[in-house]
Structure formats: structure tokens, C-alpha cells
Amino acid sequence: MSPQLCGVLLLDKPVGLSSNRALQRVRRLLRADKAGHVGSLDPLATGMLPICLGEATKVAGEILSGRKRYRFTVQLGARTATGDAEGEVVETAAIPALDRALLEERLQGFVGQQDQVPPMYSAIKRAGQPLYKLARAGLEVEREPRRIEIFELALVALAADALELEALCSKGTYIRTLAEDIARTLGTCGHVTALRRLYVEPFQDEPMQTLDTVAQAVTPELVGALRILPADWALAHLPTVSLEAGAAARILHGQTVEGGIVAGTVRLYDSAGRFLGIGAADGRGAVRPRRLFVY
Numbered sequence: 001m002s003p004q005l006c007g008v009l010l011l012d013k014p015v016g017l018s019s020n021r022a023l024q025r026v027r028r029l030l031r032a033d034k035a036g037h038v039g040s041l042d043p044l045a046t047g048m049l050p051i052c053l054g055e056a057t058k059v060a061g062e063i064l065s066g067r068k069r070y071r072f073t074v075q076l077g078a079r080t081a082t083g084d085a086e087g088e089v090v091e092t093a094a095i096p097a098l099d100r101a102l103l104e105e106r107l108q109g110f111v112g113q114q115d116q117v118p119p120m121y122s123a124i125k126r127a128g129q130p131l132y133k134l135a136r137a138g139l140e141v142e143r144e145p146r147r148i149e150i151f152e153l154a155l156v157a158l159a160a161d162a163l164e165l166e167a168l169c170s171k172g173t174y175i176r177t178l179a180e181d182i183a184r185t186l187g188t189c190g191h192v193t194a195l196r197r198l199y200v201e202p203f204q205d206e207p208m209q210t211l212d213t214v215a216q217a218v219t220p221e222l223v224g225a226l227r228i229l230p231a232d233w234a235l236a237h238l239p240t241v242s243l244e245a246g247a248a249a250r251i252l253h254g255q256t257v258e259g260g261i262v263a264g265t266v267r268l269y270d271s272a273g274r275f276l277g278i279g280a281a282d283g284r285g286a287v288r289p290r291r292l293f294v295y
Contacts (some may be wrong), residue, residue: 004295005032006054007062007228012208013049013197020210026051029214030223034293038063040123041199044084049199049206056231058277058291062146062265063234065171066201067151072180074163079189080165081120081135083176093188095161103239107153107165110178115145119177120236148173162193231293232267232275239277241266241287248276251289258289268292 009030013022019040020071025037036057037204038050047070052060054101063223077095080087112205118124120135124143134141149170157164167178173176176192199206217223248270259266268276 003225004054005030005228006056006293006295007052007073007230008056008059008224008234009051009053009228010203010206010208011037011049011214012210013046014211015046016043019049022049023051025211027053030217036060039068041197042084042086042176044086044192044196045197047195048199048203049197050158050203050234052231053228055295056294057233058293059231062125062238062278065198066203067168067170068173068200069166069168070175070272071156071164071166071196071198072175072179073194074165074183075193076163076183076186076188076190078162078191079180079183079185080191082191083119083180084195087121087191091159092190096187098158098160098186100158101157103158103163103186104155106181107155108156108231109185110153110182111150113147113149116148116172116174116177117145118143118266119162119174121176122174129225140156146212150178162214163190166198177189183270202236203229230275234274235267235278238262238278239266239281240269241281242269242271242273243287244271245275251287252292253275254289254292256286257286261285265290 011022011026019037023035032053033052034057035051038060041049050063076149077093078089079091080092120140121132126141150258152168154166155221156166175195179190179192206230209226215225241259243259251257262281264279266279268279270276278290279287280290283288
């Protein structure tokens, strides 16, 4: 298959696989020269994992900033070391009677900007070591709170000992931590038993591909039948700068060129409409390259 495969594949990650293992399977199946996933999902989690193939890895940072919607189940009465069903129980507590109206009121208290302390079982690094490795060694270190935002938090289903919830949140939000905090406000403790990422913006209306579907794409013709979005598809919110042939050639050599009066991050195209990459415009007519594609 072509080493020039370029675009964004929206994988429906199955349960039981880490994001990196899922990525490597896709990369191997499609024989992509390079690939990277956008935003990690725990092995327990399923759902949308955008995978950037080839030169599209250069736009991963822009996709990462998108909001994410999750549906998750919180088992009440027990807290685990990992915050999910994979860890050992480290705390138990009685579960109070749950009133739907009061619960929905408490949930609204989580909507908005807030500081969240990342869990020890996370990929955040301390002195070059992922926190989860320190946690597995029985160590706990202080973590700096991170600013996140919950845009929506809704109750989907209520049982005597569990909640099913749906949240729309900013990047960097840990649902396991959110679940623990929700349980705490109810006077008990809890952990996540099911987690699905419904979408990453701006892909909310796009279908996902399964690993089985990708595995069936064993020829270039079948790869072409996969839903692989163009690299610039997720950048529609950025202004466009079209460059005539001379300016396009210069910017591809790393030079600053004239390109309109927009300011900020822009999409760069040549006169034929070919996507060249991402640039930075100063608002006074100058555009410099930031991440350029090599075709």
C-alpha cells in the first residue's frame, strides 16, 4: 500500500486496547509510513480515536484542542486505585438514597471552568517518567491542577448504585477524576466502569471505522474505500490563504511571503487548491510557514 497515505481516520477503538496499540495496528494494516493518534483513551474506554496518517500528523495539534463528548457509567460505593474497573478497590462507602432532582442539581455544579488534579494513573510525565509507572511502583507525587471546562453534564440513567452520564468537555479532562468528584459530592465514592468517547470536535457527524474494517482494506483499492478524511478537513475553522506559484514555492522553502491581511493561524494552499500546510499570518500582509506538508 502507498507510503504516501495521508489523512485522518476516525477509529472506533475497541475495549481492551491501549490507544498506542490500536494506533500501531492501524499503521501496520495500512502500511502507513507514519501515524499518530490524537488524545489517548484508556484500555477500558471505547470510541472515537482520530488517527493521523502520513503528513496529516502535522495537524494533530490543531485537532487535539477540540472538545470531546463522553458517555460513562459511575459505580458508586467503591473507589479504585486507577479510578476505573481495572484497579483494586481502595475505599468503600455507603450509598445514600439518590434523588434525581437533587442529583441533577449537583451535576450542574460541575459545569463551567474549574481546576482538576490529574490522576496518578495518567500519561503525564514527571522527570521523564509517566505518572502511571510511578503509581504502579506504589509511589504518589504531587500533581499541579489543570484548568479544564465542562460544557455539558447530563444524567442519562439512574440506578440505586450507579449513574450513567454524558459530558461535553475540554481537552485535558480526566473522566475518571470527574466521576470520583461527582461521587464525593453525593456523599459516597465511586469509579468508572464503562467509558465511551462519542466524538471529538469537529468530527461529531462523521462515521467511525472499526479495526475489522481497516483489516479488510488489504489492497490500495480497498484502502481508497475507507473513510479517510483529508488532512485539512479538521481545519475548516482556520482562515484560508491562497498563494500564487512564486509565493507557494518560496513558502515551501521556509520563506515569509505576502498573503493577505488575516491574522493568526491559517491554512495555506497553492493556486491549484493543493493544501500546503499551516502558516502564521501577522495581519499586515506577511505569512510565514509553521508546518508544511511534503508530498
